[in-house]
Amino acid sequence: MIEVKNLHKSFGEAHILKGITTSFEKGKTNLIIGQSGSGKTVFLKCLLGLFDYEEGSIAYEGKIFSKLSPDEKRNLRAEIGMVFQGSALFDSMTIAENVMFPLRMFTKQSKSEMQDRVDFVLKRVNLDDAHNKMPSEASGGMQKRVAIARAIVNNPKYLFCDEPNSGLDPKTAIVIDNLIQEITDEYNITTVINSHDMNSVMEIGEKIVFLKNGLKEWEGSKDTIFKTDNEAVTNFVYSSELFKKVRKMYLEENS
Amino acid sequence: MTYLHNIGKYFLMIAEMFRKPTKWSVMKQLILKDIDDLVIGSLGIVAFIAFFVGGVVAIQTSLNINNPLIPKYLVGFATRQSIVLEFAPTFISIIMAGKVGSFITSSIGTMRVTEQIDALEVMGINSLNYLVFPKFISLMLYPFVISIAMFLGVLGGMAACVYGGYGTLEDYVIGIQTDFIPFHITYAFIKTIVFAFILATIPSFYGYYMKGGALEVGKASTTSFVWTSVVIILLNFLLTSLLLG
Ligand SMILES: Nc1ncnc2c1ncn2[C@@H]1O[C@H](COP(=O)(O)OP(=O)(O)OP(=O)(O)O)[C@@H](O)[C@H]1O
Ligand SMILES: [Mg+2]
Numbered sequence: 001m002i003e004v005k006n007l008h009k010s011f012g013e014a015h016i017l018k019g020i021t022t023s024f025e026k027g028k029t030n031l032i033i034g035q036s037g038s039g040k041t042v043f044l045k046c047l048l049g050l051f052d053y054e055e056g057s058i059a060y061e062g063k064i065f066s067k068l069s070p071d072e073k074r075n076l077r078a079e080i081g082m083v084f085q086g087s088a089l090f091d092s093m094t095i096a097e098n099v100m101f102p103l104r105m106f107t108k109q110s111k112s113e114m115q116d117r118v119d120f121v122l123k124r125v126n127l128d129d130a131h132n133k134m135p136s137e138a139s140g141g142m143q144k145r146v147a148i149a150r151a152i153v154n155n156p157k158y159l160f161c162d163e164p165n166s167g168l169d170p171k172t173a174i175v176i177d178n179l180i181q182e183i184t185d186e187y188n189i190t191t192v193i194n195s196h197d198m199n200s201v202m203e204i205g206e207k208i209v210f211l212k213n214g215l216k217e218w219e220g221s222k223d224t225i226f227k228t229d230n231e232a233v234t235n236f237v238y239s240s241e242l243f244k245k246v247r248k249m250y251l252e253e254n255s
Numbered sequence: 256m257t258y259l260h261n262i263g264k265y266f267l268m269i270a271e272m273f274r275k276p277t278k279w280s281v282m283k284q285l286i287l288k289d290i291d292d293l294v295i296g297s298l299g300i301v302a303f304i305a306f307f308v309g310g311v312v313a314i315q316t317s318l319n320i321n322n323p324l325i326p327k328y329l330v331g332f333a334t335r336q337s338i339v340l341e342f343a344p345t346f347i348s349i350i351m352a353g354k355v356g357s358f359i360t361s362s363i364g365t366m367r368v369t370e371q372i373d374a375l376e377v378m379g380i381n382s383l384n385y386l387v388f389p390k391f392i393s394l395m396l397y398p399f400v401i402s403i404a405m406f407l408g409v410l411g412g413m414a415a416c417v418y419g420g421y422g423t424l425e426d427y428v429i430g431i432q433t434d435f436i437p438f439h440i441t442y443a444f445i446k447t448i449v450f451a452f453i454l455a456t457i458p459s460f461y462g463y464y465m466k467g468g469a470l471e472v473g474k475a476s477t478t479s480f481v482w483t484s485v486v487i488i489l490l491n492f493l494l495t496s497l498l499l500g
């Protein structure tokens with residue numbers, strides 16, 4: 001469980017996060033949605049302690065992150081898996097080495113155990129023939145999946161994904177969504193996902209936080225997002241004709 | 256103000272670099288890779304420059320002594336002194352600031368820009384230790400590079416002198432043995448070790464703390480070269496006044 005209280009973050013004059021209070025529960029897939037530029041990535045980086053913030057607090061299982069000692073922070077982070085928006089693969093390592101990296105750093109497994117684990121997770125992200133490619137030789141969608149594999153390889157307690165399925169075709173995107181959901185359920189981890197993909201919202205939005213102009217505009221789940229009359233949310237969610245129709249049908253069915 | 260701020264930040268970086276060491280099995284490989292990239296990879300250019308500059312120093316010296324009262328072996332002596340005291344430790348280091356320094360800044364800077372450093376930090380890895388420490392350790396082999404430069408510089412001087420007809424082999428050999436002061440070698444290697452530390456850390460500093468995108472990586476490399484050279488020249492002055500003055 002991660003609790004965020006009154007989080008403020010600025011870059012110089014630009015006030016990006018203007019007091020966000022919310023929480024992300026364990027064993028659930030928590031989605032942060034909002035328009036491009038609404039501050040999702042900045043918010044996620046504040047959660048991870050990659051950005052300093054002016055005001056507010058972030059607590060992991062009740063422990064205030066900013067008050068941890070550097071070593072405590074590192075121990076906590078060893079339990080975090082993170083998928084960056086730009087993948088952030090180590091470009092001096094092959095795909096298999098990238099995925100193996102957290103195992104080499106944090107476990108005492110033998111080479112063959114590590115290799116088995118790498119094979120297993122690469123298979124789960126539908127990438128079983130790319131082990132020896134360099135990241136620069138992989139497509140954007142492949143890089144994304146490698147980043148996901150690297151994030152989950154060491155069974156993290158917290159999983160953060162910044163737009164895990166942007167750049168993926170609809171079919172692979174659903175495979176990834178389901179994978180994230182499965183892992184969250186299987187290991188009872190706290191998962192936080194940035195997204196503006198409506199399919200993901202419908203697939204895995206057990207908890208949804210909607211950001212607008214640096215504030216939490218709305219909070220709910222995939223079940224309540226259909227029914228809300230918050231205008232900003234409906235405008236965002238039903239921006240496409242397809243979803244407008246779906247909503248109409250849904251409301252008719254349930255009235 | 257920003258200078259002071261940067262100097263403070265630089266020393267904090269050095270302190271942080273030694274904290275929470277990376278697992279040895281991983282670190283070992285990083286060090287080997289950096290030895291290959293930074294040390295072995297520089298041998299070619301260093302050897303080439305040292306040999307030919309040694310030759311030029313010998314030719315210049317001999318062309319500039321027309322007075323018959325000055326002994327012929329002075330060419331060897333002067334070449335040895337300039338190579339061992341200044342050319343090999345200091346000027347090779349300036350060249351390394353260009354070659355190795357810009358490589359370090361741009362490779363670490365690219366990792367910063369593409370969030371690879373954030374990825375390391377998020378995993379709970381001390382990224383400064385992971386990235387800078389192996390460079391620091393591998394550059395502890397830098398005196399070895401400089402010894403080669405000294406040897407080849409003196410050899411180049413000899414080749415130019417003898418084959419260019421500026422003097423005899425005997426004179427040159429007598430020259431390089433004349434008035435040999437062992438402390439000069441110590442002085443040269445003290446400088447070399449200090450410069451190795453500068454070469455590993457200042458370019459890392461500019462790469463690690465850069466902000467922006469690909470364009471800024473280029474700018475950071477240039478800034479890093481300028482400051483690495485400036486610091487090397489200043490420390491050279493300081494060490495020379497302290498040790499020989
Ligand atoms: N390092 C930074 N320095 C200055 N401003 C920044 C920085 N990072 C982000 N911003 C600003 O913060 C705002 C929010 O950016 P952020 O990347 O969080 O958006 P986002 O919601 O993740 O968008 P997207 O969906 O496109 O990824 C933007 O206006 C951006 O310009
Ligand atoms: Mg973003």
